[in-house]
Amino acid sequence: xxxxxxxxxxxxxxxxxxxxxxxxxxxxxxxxxxxxxxxxxxxxxxxxxxxxxxxxxxxxxxxxxxxxxxxxxxxxxxxxxxxxxxxxxxxxxxxxxxxxxxxxxxxxxxxxxx
Numbered sequence: 001x002x003x004x005x006x007x008x009x010x011x012x013x014x015x016x017x018x019x020x021x022x023x024x025x026x027x028x029x030x031x032x033x034x035x036x037x038x039x040x041x042x043x044x045x046x047x048x049x050x051x052x053x054x055x056x057x058x059x060x061x062x063x064x065x066x067x068x069x070x071x072x073x074x075x076x077x078x079x080x081x082x083x084x085x086x087x088x089x090x091x092x093x094x095x096x097x098x099x100x101x102x103x104x105x106x107x108x109x110x111x112x113x114x
Contacts, residue, residue, distance in 0.1 A: 004049070005048040005049060005085075006047065006048045006049075006051055006082065006085050006086060006087045007048070007085060007086045007087070008044055008045055008047055008048050008086075008087045008089065009086060009087070009088050009089065010044070010088075010089045011088060011089065011090055011091075013090065013091060013106065014079075014089040014090055014091050014092055017091050017092040017093065018037070018040065018092045021036070021076065021092055021094060022036060022037055036073075036076070039073045040073055040076060040078065040092060043071055043073045043078060044078055044080075044087075044089050047071065047078075047080060047087045047089075048087065051069065051080065051082045051087045052069075052082075053071070054069035054070050054071040054078075054080065055069060055070060055071075056068070056069055056070075057069065057070050057077075057079055057099070059099045059100055067081050068080070068081050068090065069081070069082075072095065074095065075094055075095040075096050076092055076093065076094060076095060077091075077092070077093045077094075077095050077099070078091075078092055079091040079092075079093060
């Protein structure tokens with residue numbers, strides 16, 4: 001029998017997002033940051049069984065980009081894409097922030113490195 005699971009991987013940017021969000025939460029409470037980390041890791045790992053359950057990212061869908069999906073651990077959005085049998089976590093975004101601004105900032109940073 002074929003294993004129906006997907007491999008779950010994280011991009012460097014997603015790991016950086018995770019670190020930044022946890023650093024922000026840990027200023028007020030290290031315990032809260034640990035709970036956020038556990039929740040995000042658990043939800044991301046759960047994508048190995050059913051990545052299609054996440055919704056298409058609405059802001060990207062408006063631009064015609066339907067390959068990226070997201071799942072929510074309020075207030076955080078785990079943005080990911082699947083390819084073959086791999087789920088690639090692309091970003092961990094605080095849902096209270098504007099995703100378009102975040103993506104724009106990333107494009108500017110990328111251009112500055114070139």
